[in-house]
Amino acid sequence: MTIEENFRGFYSNFGIEQDPSKLRHLFDELYHDNFKNELDGTHTLDKDQLWKLQTIVIKNGTVATVLMFKYAEPNVVEYKIHFKGTDELVGKTVHCAYELMDGKICRGRAVDESSITTISKATTATANFYQVQKNAQALFTLFDGVPKPFDEEMNKAFEALYHQDFVHNMDGEPLNKDQWRERLNVFAETGTRILLLKFEVKDEVHFEAGIRVINKNIDVVGYSRGTISGSTLLEMKPHEDSKPSYAMMPGQKVVLAEEHTHIAIAQ
Numbered sequence: 654m655t656i657e658e659n660f661r662g663f664y665s666n667f668g669i670e671q672d673p674s675k676l677r678h679l680f681d682e683l684y685h686d687n688f689k690n691e692l693d694g695t696h697t698l699d700k701d702q703l704w705k706l707q708t709i710v711i712k713n714g715t716v717a718t719v720l721m722f723k724y725a726e727p728n729v730v731e732y733k734i735h736f737k738g739t740d741e742l743v744g745k746t747v748h749c750a751y752e753l754m755d756g757k758i759c760r761g762r763a764v765d766e767s768s769i770t771t772i773s774k775a776t777t778a779t780a781n782f783y784q785v786q787k788n789a790q791a792l793f794t795l796f797d798g799v800p801k802p803f804d805e806e807m808n809k810a811f812e813a814l815y816h817q818d819f820v821h822n823m824d825g826e827p828l829n830k831d832q833w834r835e836r837l838n839v840f841a842e843t844g845t846r847i848l849l850l851k852f853e854v855k856d857e858v859h860f861e862a863g864i865r866v867i868n869k870n871i872d873v874v875g876y877s878r879g880t881i882s883g884s885t886l887l888e889m890k891p892h893e894d895s896k897p898s899y900a901m902m903p904g905q906k907v908v909l910a911e912e913h914t915h916i917a918i919a920q
Contacts, residue, residue, distance in 0.1 A: 656730060656756060657722050659683045664734060668716035676711065680704060685757040690749070706779045709854045710736070720746065728753050731764070745771045778857040784884035786852045788814040789862075793847040796837075798867070800844035803834070807841060816885040843868050850874065858882075861892065 654662070663679040690698035698706075720733040731750040747768045751761030763771075792810040811834060819830040828836065840847065851863030858881055865874045876892040 654682075656683075656753065656758070660722055660730075660732065660758075661719055664717040664719055667711055667736075668714060671711075673708075677704070680707065683758060685754050685759040687754065687759055688757075689760045691760070691762040702779065705783055706775055709779055709782070710775070712853065713855070725750055729761075730758065747771055774857070778854075781881055781884045782854050782860060785814070785860075785879075785881050785886055786849075788884075789852070789886070790849055793849050793864075796840060796845050796847040798844050798846040801841050803838040803841045807837075808834075811837065814886055816882050816887040818882075819886060820888050822888070822890040840866075840868070843870075851876070 659679070659682050663676075663683050666676060666679065684700055684703065686700060688700040688703060690703065716737045718735045718737070720735055722730065722732045725731040729750060729752055731748075733746055733748045735746045745767075748764040749761060749768065750764055751758045753759060788810065792807070792814050795807050795810060815830055815833070817830065819833065821828045821833050845866060845868040848865040848867075849862065850865055851861065853861045855861060855878075860879050860881070861876060862879055863874065863876045866872075877889050878892055879886055880888040
């Protein structure tokens, strides 16, 4: 297949539910391992970062329309893509030019300032969500079912994840950062396991997460909506379809785990 056929083939899959492994194969056929987008002369977007960005854009149901694809020079391609469907890219057209290497898109940048701004904003949002998810997983992994104090390692992971003004809204009872730390301290001391089941980006600052919490008294699954500020978690609130939370007090016995049960944990 030609580079243009690969290009149009990959972007024609936007807005269509596809097997992730198929999309990754199409992506690898199109973009060189040494891919670099020189965003603003200082920052760059590499292949791994581009894949993370594309994955989020595809999950959000974005449709991509190729408006132009041509050879600007024998080894340079120029293209325009119009995106429709996400808050960050809705109605935006990205205009880029890239050098080819081994028949794949390798190195280049956006042609105009508008495209540079669009790609830069989307890249920053992707990096922030990646860091929040990574930090959440790092913290929750420490809740492994073994009773322990909320030690220095846990506190370091806690500080990395939560914004200084973090608020966890639970059934009209908002908990600030220090109050939430105390709640997690109880989880640690009672040997609670916390499993991150889902982390799905909704727009440039919001995501939906699913968590399972297990100890000798409870085994529940809950879903919440989160708001980030930079690369930290600013606010959590119940998913709109969630049921009222359980009190989560020591001694309470909860045996029913339902898909949309909201629970008072860092979902």
